[in-house]
Amino acid sequence: MQKGGFNFDLYQRNVELIEKNNYKVPKTTKTGTTIVGVVFSDGVVLGADTRATSGPIVADPNCEKIHRISDYIWCAGAGTAADTENTTGMISLQLELLSLSTGRSPRVRTALTLLKNFLFRYHGYISAALVLGGVDFTGPHLHMIHPHGSTSTLPYISMGSGSLAAMAVLETGYSSKMGEEDAKSLVHQAILSGILNDLGSGGNVDLCVIKHKSMEFFRNIDTTNSKRKFRKKLPYMFKSGSTKILEKEIEEKMRKMEIVNEKENAIEELEEL
């Protein structure tokens, strides 16, 4: 059975298969992404778009990029989708065990240290760029974590391929005396700017507002990009039997009893035998 941790059994075989035969390295699902975090007077607002790409193709038009680390500590992730999901999942697990063993509610700074130590061990090979935000008993915190393990603490952060577009909006609109509604609308505008101007970002807008002992997740708060304007009203109907079948096999879950032979004078027949 499998032990925990990464398994490098197939590494040698893959080197022989790919490099020696000049194959291209297969594409992993990436979250091109625009992720944004803003600190306001009472807490933190995190925002993300919802597009996951596999090369130039949109693999998932509505994926969730804001992951739960703890009840009031959430993390938005950009980079390779599998890496962000598994890294945040792993650190959420470690933080839960830590908070149970210490008997204290978890701090954002603890999650930050766990994440940066984990990512630094892999020297950037785990491609996860994260915006970590939350409110603990010391107040609201917002941090950015790069794939190689470096971190920054800032009042407003944008990461991902759409970070330049989002940062332009944040630099214009940010003020240190913002309230909740202003912060939400600023994050919303920043993500929209990323969606419209960056090809790697798209889909809907997700928002997460974290305050002291309260968390509100607005999944798909803005879906203007997802409604196809000129969709055919009456979809094409295939007539039953339009596909020719060679063989048909039905595996039924419930076996019904079938009466094969019914004879009225069965007893007389038996006696004859």
Next chain:
Amino acid sequence: MSKKLNFLESSFCKVLRPPQLNLRIIKPSSMAVFAFVLFALFIVFAGVIYDLIVEPPSIGVEYVSIFQYNGSTIVAMAGKNCVAIAGDTRFGVRNQTVALDSNRIFKINNRTLFGMTGLNTDILTLRESFKFQMNLYNLEEEREISPKTFAHNVAQTLYSKRFGPYFITPIIAGLEGEDYTPFLCATDLIGAMEFPKSFVVAGTGEESLMGVCETFYKENMEPDELFEVISQCLLAAVDRDALSGWGSVVHVLTKDGITTKRLRTRKD
């Protein structure tokens, strides 16, 4: 005559003189000749072997993806309390078709169907690996696994090989819970899951499949209509993909059981 020659000699030969070459006649030993011939023979044979075996001229595309080595296509769609999963049955090695009946869609239990595309050797390895894990699960938990749990199991197995992955793209289709809600999941080769509500596509024909599924998919289809739609989508996409085809199989999973139908595709 002699007078002409004398003239020639006198005019030209004064200008043009033959070169003074102090040539020595070389008489090599027999061993030296033998060594030279042996060396020349070695060079010739080495060249021949290099051209034929080490780096032969190949017919086919270089710099192509490892996923196109075998070639396959799978699509799964959700209907009203039913799911359908369909795939082609060609097994090929680069441009050559080796078998027409390779099955890449497996039944995990009465509620879950599991299909894989990509490198065939990894598909076979993982089929055995998941069969083993599911048998163990049934023995330990004394119940059947739900499709959502199985999907997470697949993702974890693939992510454990993050640096040295299996070259497959799996698709899980099933009916979840008491009210048989359709469940679809697709992951990439290292286990990044997505849970769409409509359809999932995978394989060498995935780009054509995406287009045709987006067009023909409707919500809340009954099993008969779902079968028609998924079959037409698969057939259309597989016709435009050189590496898939040569037969296809469609499974429709409802709460009453699984209906498997084989379709006729183009045999080219």
